[in-house]
Amino acid sequence: MIKWFAAILGAVFFRFPGAILGFILGSLLDTTSGKNGRGFKTVFSQQQKITPADFELNLLSLSSIVIKADGKVNQTELDYVRRYFVSAYGKEHANATFRSFNEIIKSRQISAQRICMYINQHTRYPSRLQILHFLFGIANADGIVSDSEASEIGKIAGFLRINFKDFESIKAMFFKTGDHAYKILEIEKSATDAEVKKAFRTMAKKYHPDKIQHMDEIHIKGAEDKFREVQKAYDQIKKERGIV
Template identity: 30%
Template sequence: MAYGKWIGGFLGFINTHSVLGAIAGFVLGSIFDVFTDRNRGERYSGMSPEDIQNSQQDGARNGFLFSLMVLSAHIIQADGKIMHSEMELVRTFLRNSFGENAVAQGNEILHKLFDYRKQKGEYVWKQQIRSSCQEMAMSMPEEHRVQLIAFLAQIAKVDGRVDAAELEAIREIAQNLNLNPDIVDSMFALGGSSLEDAYKVLGISSSATDDEVRSAYRMMVMQNHPDKVANLGEDIREAATKKLQEINNAKEIIYKARHM
């Protein structure tokens, strides 16, 4: 399978001795051996500035996608069950982003991640997820990490019931990504129509001052602005655009209630 067409490039942008590198090596197999420290050091040799920029953007996207698959596998199994609806959500994302061929590839990657978790055991796996998140926190801008949390929230919600173990796992991921854990409540409140939901979307309480409301709204716009994730691809940009619309709706509900 042509992993390199949509995700294998990630391996050229990581430290081979990192936790994510170890996971990638297990999941992607021999492709991992192609990328050495020397290859990474020479990858830009003879390339034009435009080609270098495009390569860096591809690397950012591939890194985001592999991280997304690892964290998705973690949340799908968080409640001890692998739900068809959760797997299908990931497949739909891959299908819309890369076409039908990517669905089979992504499905195989998820199952290899499940096997990796079983092989390592729960304690080691969770330690590796924690370390992987810390790597992501150092290498990804905040806006990209916010989009990871948003997708994980979709996985947890897709079967119509959010298990306490799923919620706890996403909170822990957010914390290890150096994000405010309150952002998890915000993601789960998106799309709600009540005033209570609106406050959760902005990550504030109903006792917040008008200035705090405005400040929280500006922060949410910065974190979720589509232009900040444009290099991750049109699919991610569209998801951010939808979230921004829901953030704007939450702001309007609060402003109307407060006569602002």
């Protein structure tokens, strides 16, 4: 397959970072190289899901961008990613994965835009929302999401084609401001009680764990976390307004 050949070439010329980028670029070429009656298929005609190995590699690469966003590598954030992979794939697999992650962390040649392009072509929107939630979880592992981390995650969200309101909703789950409950529900503080109730139903449906049943259990747990944040935001607004 092209992606493996490209990974080997990348490793030969640029060592491990080249292997990562070669694999991602080769994967894109693999996607476009199948032929039909009119010539080459476009990447947008492909409906195949991203493979577990592809997903892990891309997720680790995005994780490294967030971890290095504030100019240092925080051990608490590294531990967060490690616990995530242990929960998702088991300790033995996580140990093997983290040997690669150490190299990814050292790399300066990771393109979030290329990675997100590949993810966009092979995952559905609810899955990308969960990736965004995971990245904010990394940034928040040390108790605070810095402006530089939020900025990098914002760029990644743009590359993942996540709309602004959804980005602000998930961000508000980690930034507890005076109006964060309203931002989570994607409404203004001036919304009527009826609009609040409607927004809750809409957001509860959007973040329902059933939306990502095709993903690993750990991602489903993340969806459950988002779902609970929506419920907490609604309960807070109900209490403030005395909504029955």
